[in-house]
């Protein structure tokens with residue numbers, strides 16, 4: 001009897017030690033992030049050590065293999081789980097606007113950065129663009145001269161860019177850098193666009209924003225890509241020469257980041273002359289250059305209650321060009337965002353009526369295509385101008401820091 005107690009005591013002590021050791025080992029494996037296949041080997045070994053029947057161990061290994069081999073896992077587990085999630089409505093639906101945003105544009109080197117495991121060799125082997133001789137001359141000539149002319153402190157005190165500087169900007173086609181030469185613009189590259197904004201930003205943020213906006217979204221970029229021939233011929237040369245001052249109104253008091261939820265509206269109706277007209281009502285805020293604009297690019301939700309286009313009532317987000325002097329257009333008091341005196345103000349439209357085919361960017365064919373246009377084209381501002389402005393600021397900051405060290 002004593003012998004039995006002694007042996008069972010030893011056994012229990014060994015069992016306790018083995019269990020504690022196992023728990024510690026498994027915790028360490030979890031902490032170190034062991035891959036699943038290694039877990040399978042280790043756990044099978046532990047089970048073997050504890051005398052688990054081999055049939056159970058074989059079943060465990062077979063089950064683990066289903067999770068270790070992706071094609072097996074996808075067929076036997078993931079597809080079933082996903083179906084169940086869909087039936088139980090666990091997965092949020094992607095809206096039409098979200099799908100358009102996801103599918104818009106192309107992917108370039110930045111995909112590496114977002115992959116979580118960038119291939120730096122691939123990134124570094126991307127060819128770097130070069131300025132053309134003409135572009136370099138623009139940078140060394142008019143851009144240099146503009147930088148010498150601007151006095152940021154004067155602009156800050158005046159709360160305006162002096163007229164002679166605005167004239168210089170317009171006369172040298174700074175507002176038409178992205179407009180093709182056939183329409184009177186400079187037809188410059190994204191690289192030049194970025195270099196110009198960077199350089200001007202080191203002298204005056206107000207001036208760089210004034211140059212940046214007409215060269216980003218609005219609305220020349222949209223016209224170049226989607227405008228009808230008539231719209232391109234009519235608007236682009238005047239925009240390139242600064243005879244028209246553009247702005248683009250997307251943001252509303254209740255729709256900022258979530259731009260798809262705008263409520264500004266347009267309604268199609270037939271006039272007595274048989275033409276299709278567009279009646280617009282809008283309320284936009286934070287619109288850069290609106291305060292001095294002569295043409296407003298506008299995003300709104302379009303309805304066709306009489307089904308004049310034969311595509312149902314709700315046509316969706318649409319972009320149009322509205323001359324700022326049209327009856328019903330209100331340009332509000334200037335905002336003073338960031339205390340940097342670039343022109344920015346709210347704008348409202350009250351029953352503004354225009355010929356629909358002329359006003360809608362791309363004509364009636366492109367009614368309802370506004371969201372796709374925005375998703376494909378907002379990238380110029382978000383991907384080129386704004387980062388260029390920040391880079392210019394950082395370079396200036398770097399220069400100051402170096403200066404103070406010396």
Ligand SMILES: Cc1cc2nc3c(=O)[nH]c(=O)nc-3n(C[C@H](O)[C@H](O)[C@H](O)COP(=O)(O)OP(=O)(O)OC[C@H]3O[C@@H](n4cnc5c(N)ncnc54)[C@H](O)[C@@H]3O)c2cc1C
Pocket residue numbers: 247248249250251255256257258285286287288289337344
């Ligand atoms: C100087 C300036 C110039 C501008 N110029 C123009 C212009 O020319 N044309 C134009 O149309 N608009 C313009 N805007 C508006 C600009 O596009 C909006 O400010 C921007 O889209 C953000 O919208 P919001 O200000 O309403 O902020 P909100 O959308 O209300 O965001 C407020 C905060 O909430 C966060 N947030 C929002 N949604 C989420 C989410 N789902 N998850 C987590 N965080 C979230 C944001 O990151 C932010 O920090 C300008 C704005 C400024 C400040």
